[in-house]
Amino acid sequence: MQDKRFYPYLFLHAGIVTLWVILDRIHKGIANDGVINLLSIAVLLCYFNLLYLHVMTSRREATISECGWNLLSVSFIAALMYDGFSTLYTGAFLVFALIIGIMLVRTDASRGKMVRLLFGIASIILSFFNFRILPAITMLIGMFVGIFLDYKYINLKQVNILPIAQRKARYVLALMIPLFTVVLYCFDLSTLQVNVFFQLIMLLFEAFAVIHLGDMEARYKELTKYYELTNYIANEREDFSRLLHNDVLQDIGGAKNLLSLRSPDVDETKRILSDLELRVRNMMNFYSSNIFSGYASWEHIGYMLDAIKKLYPKKNILVDFTIDSEARIALKKDNSLEQTMQIIKELVNNVYKHAAATFIHLEIALNEESRLVITCQNDGAKPNDIENILSSKGGMLFLTVLINGNGGNIQYLEKDGILTATAVLGRKNEDITI
Helix, strand or coil: CCCCCCHHHHHHHHHHHHHHHHHHHCCCECCCHHHHHHHHHHHHHHHHHHHHHHHHCCCCCCCHHHHHHHHHHHHHHHHCCECCCCHHHHHHHHHHHHHHHHHHHHHCCCHHHHHHHHHHHHHHHHHHHCCCHHHHHHHHHHHHHHHHHHHCCCCHHHCCCCCCCHHHHHHHHHHHHHHHHHHHHHHCCCHHHHHHHHHHHHHHHHHHHHHHHHHHHHHHHHHHHHHHHHHHHHHHHHHHHHHHHHHHHHHHHHHHHHHCCCCCCHHHHHHHHHHHHHHHHHHHHHHCCCCCCCCCCHHHHHHHHHHHHHHCCCCCCEEEEEECHHHHHHHHHCCCHHHHHHHHHHHHHHHHHHCCCCEEEEEEEECCCCCEEEEEEECCCCCCHHHHHHCCCCHHHHHHHHHHCCCCEEEEEEECCEEEEEEECCCCCCCCCC
């Protein structure tokens, strides 16, 4: 489960079920079957609304005040099942409601939340007069009206408490309803026990639904990464096309014009073409994703670092590169040199391109799990660099997809202006996840 925001509600629901079981065992639950059914339905409707809120607010952080008010609302309705519910409990709920209400008004007020707050306080006040049905209905009305004002239930059809396709949910329900009826008839359960049974079923559905939503969100994030990666590749093609025009075609055109003169300037033409040959070779080493596959061993990483450095002649950055003996053997044995060089290329190029660094320290080693670990440090870090890297839709996104797609991971740490990127490569024949 990717999103843990619904965990408190699941734990509360489990607590409600436990409370009602205890009340049934010690015979402290209310005796009116109609009120029992209404309070149980009210709790189920509250959780349906909480699931809807969970879906609608998945793109923002949940505040403590909002979560606290939701927990208080459901807890209050569930507590009305207690036969000994007195003004003491009402006073305690009212105090907590006022505290959370003040926090809600000061930090996270909206029209819908204010309606839920006002109806909730009115519901608690009504319980002072030993009402049970009216407070529960008032709390429910406030919740429905508040959510409608904020979200208008526009995506209600997309909410499915069963972790299956919506078109198949009707068949599951058609099977479950007769099954539950037979079970309840055979065991001759009391009204409270029947409602506890339904609450347990709802609790299971909630857990399955939240797990399903977490899986769907992870899949959505994965697809978003690939979409952003295609944009990055398209931008790289545009940059490469611009580079060909500015650094290659113009020099070729200049050499052509020099040779077209009545007195061709052969020496200047040679100089232009020699410089062009060097730049094209450096560009070839940098842009080709397969250029490194023909290299014989790890020593050629140094050649690639020199090629990157020549692409940024105005940057005076000292590059230090070390590799231990075990990592050298692993690079040759596992045929992972190409992937390693691609990762180093992205890491080093990102420093040259974006950081005001004076040094880059590269280290390749083998960890205790016999995985290759690439560490890249530079002193050009700014306080918000890690946040920018994690939200990158360019080269660093490509780097993350490359490493995660091969079963590895990458982490970043900034301390005293030094940014450390640590990439752990995956081993072959491992399960690959992104």
